[in-house]
Amino acid sequence: MPVSRSYRFVHGVHAIFLAFFLFFACLHFTTPIRADISDTGVGPGELLTTNPKDRNVTVTATVGDFLPPSVPILISPEDQSTITTTLPTFIWQPSTDNVAVDHYQLWLDGSLLFDNIPTASTTNNAYSLVVEDGEMKLTPKTTLSQGPHTWYVVALDTSNLSATSATWHFTISITAPPITITQVGTATVSITSTDSTTVPTDPIQLNDNNPTISGSTNPGTALQLTVNVPGQTPQILTLSANPDGTFAFNLGTLPTDVTILFSIVGSDNVGNTSTITNVPFLIKSAVIIITPPFPSATPIIIPVPRPIEVLPTPAPIIQHIPILQPIVTNPVTQIIASLTPLVSVVAPVVVTTAVAVQAGTSLLSPILELLSRILESLGLIPVKKPRGVVYDTKTGAPVPFARVSIIKVADEQILESVVSDVDGIYSSIQFPKGVYRMTVAHTEYVFPTRLSPRFFVNPHDFYRGEAFEIKKENEEELFIIPLDPILDTVKQTARVYWRIALSFFRRIIYNLFYPLAIFSFGVTIMYPTIWNKAICVLYIVMIVWRIIHLRREPMIIGKTVDKDGKPLPFVSIKCVEEGTNTLSALIRSNEKGEFHSPLPLHRYMLTFTKDGFLLDEKQGSFSTMYVDHTGKEPAIVATMIEVGM
The missing domain is CATH 2.60.40.1120 (Carboxypeptidase-like, regulatory domain)
Structure with missing residues (x-):
């Protein structure tokens, strides 16, 4: 039977639609697709003359997952942190996925530590996992080694697509800094925090009642020395070990003939602590040895003198010096006579000039130094160092x-x-x-x-x-x-x-500095004498110096108060750079307890000294507090408590 042209056209359209369906099926879409196809062909039991009928064809295809999970966000251990446990808990925020996250991987130091970590809480022989409050917390059951480590997390979904977190670094430190005492006064010792048997049972005998305790530890270790003198309140000194690890505590005047105990505690930046406790020492009183009043006699042999032989006095020696001939002396005499008038005129000028130069050279430096010290004493310029x-x-x-x-x-x-x-x-x-x-x-x-x-x-x-x-x-x-x-x-x-007069005079000079400078410039314009110009130059130098001084370093500001919050005046404050132990400034709080000083940005150890007062233990160790000078920190408030009444 011949096939009509319309029949061939319909089947061609059908073939094209089937090709599109096969293409999308290859993409593995998961969304069901319903395709409606108009078919005018002859079906079973129908004649060619039958009117074409619409028929529905349904095609189902699967669309594959091509989106990876979101990146896991690490929480702990934090990047560049130091921790004190060998069984840290790794914490991260879970990932999300358009289908589902299947599992996680935990990588440590570039190697896979745990694989197939589920998304729900679990416990096995390798680790315990707790999923709560939007966080995943995994704690290994095998200890990690001390030292630096890196870690990151990989999230994988059901299609094995993955997302990797950032890589963080952390350090495990569980060992306290070892302390070794090598010198107590003049006595050489070897007392260590790692061996308690090195602490002597008998007191160390000393002759100096101002001993120094020195030794070594890790650089930057915070050290605290406690001295227990019988009948007195235990006293505490603090410092940080030098960059080479050495340290030295200079003790004050101590009593003699009593056993004194000292202990040292060292801490690193994460709180690992080592101690040396109750080291005894005793300062002996000076002993004066008096010789016996009647020493035993010792036989003395007295030599018998021999007769002295008198020798005759030698005759004096007369040396004959020949006289220069007049032929030599006459020309010299004539030359000297001719030069005498010139020398008499030039010599005073030369001598005066030489004396002036020598005096100026020798006196200028002391005069400038004296002038500098006078200005420092009056408070017009700050004290150098x-x-x-x-x-x-x-x-x-x-x-x-x-x-x-x-x-x-x-x-x-x-x-x-x-x-x-x-x-x-x-x-x-x-x-x-x-x-x-x-x-x-x-x-x-x-x-x-x-x-x-x-x-x-x-x-x-x-x-x-x-x-x-x-x-x-x-x-x-x-x-x-x-x-x-x-x-x-x-x-x-x-x-x-x-x-009162001195303070008033100082304030007047300080407040009138710029008005007087302007006045001097005006007078110099009207009367440009050499002295007025010199004064203007001096003012310009002082103004430039003030500007440089004010802009050179940011100011550290604070206040000293007593336990009731009232201003505590006249407290001496030493500002020491941490790490280098360099004294950067020595300042005093004023009548209102206020203090300030320009200092470079650094971390400082501030030591507050006032007889009868100690720093509140909530702020520091008896007299010392640490301050990070960033230029933006709030004013320091140092509370001191009166003791020893």
Whole structure:
């Protein structure tokens, strides 16, 4: 039977639709597709003349999963962190998927640690997994090694598509920093925190009542030394180990003939702690040995003198010196005579010039140095590298214009003298190697003080004239020196008025600096003399110096208060760079307890010193607190508690 053209066309369309269905089926779509096809062909039992009928054809195809899961987000251990357990809990946020997440993988140090981690809580021989609060927490049952590690998580879905998290680094540290004490005073020892049997049972015998305890540990370890003196409150000193791991505690004056115990605690930055406890030592009193009044006689052999032979006196020797011939002497005489008028005129000018140059060279430096120290004492310029404070024991106020002299003990010669400024601060002094002592002179005060510190302190923080040894060339020492006032009502009144006048004068100079500078510039424009120009140049130099000084470093600001929150005035504050143990600044709080100082951005150890007061233990260790100076930190409030009453 011939096939009609319309019949062939319909079957061609049908074939094209079937091809499209096969194409989408190959893509594995999961969405069911219903295809309606109009078919005008002849079906079974129908004639060619029958009207074409519409028929429905349904085709179902599967669409494959081509989207990977979302990336897992790591939570703990944090990146670049240090932890103190070898069984850490790995925590991450679970992934999501358009179909379903099938399982996870945990990778440690670049190797697969756990595979097929389910999405629900489970426990097996390798690990325990808790899924709660939108977090997955996996804890291994086998300990990890100490040291640095890396970790990341891979999420896989049912189609084996994966997503990998970021890689984080962490360090496991469970070992406390070992401490070794190598020197107690003059005694060489080897006491370690890893072996308690190295602690001696008998006291270490010392002769020096200002001993130094030194040793070594890990660099940067925070150390705390506790000294227990019978009948006294335990005293505590703190410091950080040097970059090379060494440390040295300089103890104050200790009593003799009693057994003293000390303990050291060292902590690293994650809290691992090691200790050396109850090391006994005893400082022996000096023993004077007196020789017997009647020593035993020793036979003495007296030689018998022999007759002396008198020798004749030798005759004097007469030397004959020939006289120069006139032919030589006459020309020389004539030349000298011709030069005499010229020399008589030039010689005074040459001699005067030479003397002036020599005097200027030798006197200019001392004059400039003296001028600098006068300006420092008046508070017009800051003290260069302050290295000490002089204060009144009765009021705690600074003592200005006190002359601090350094004396070499060997020959009692004065090495150098400096003068305290209006804030009681004196400038740095570099000591050569040797043994020295210091003395302070002031018309209204007595040195050394007759008072004793209320509790055990380093002798440098309550200096009373003790000798000290400098072991390194050009070393600098810091001393806080108390002075007893002369209790004279007239002098006390005069001193109060003098201090008020000095403070008033200083404020006037400070406030009128820029108006006077403008006035000087105006006068110089109208009267351009050499002196006016010199004054303007001086003003320009001082203005530039102030601008550089103010912009050089950000300011660290704070306040000292007592336990009731009231201002605590006249507290000495030492700012020491952590790690290098370099003294960056020595400042004093004012009458309102306020203090400030420009310092480079760094982490500092602030030591607060005021006789009879200790820092609140909530803020630090007795006298020391650590501050991160970022330039944006809030003002420091140091609370100090009175003790030793």
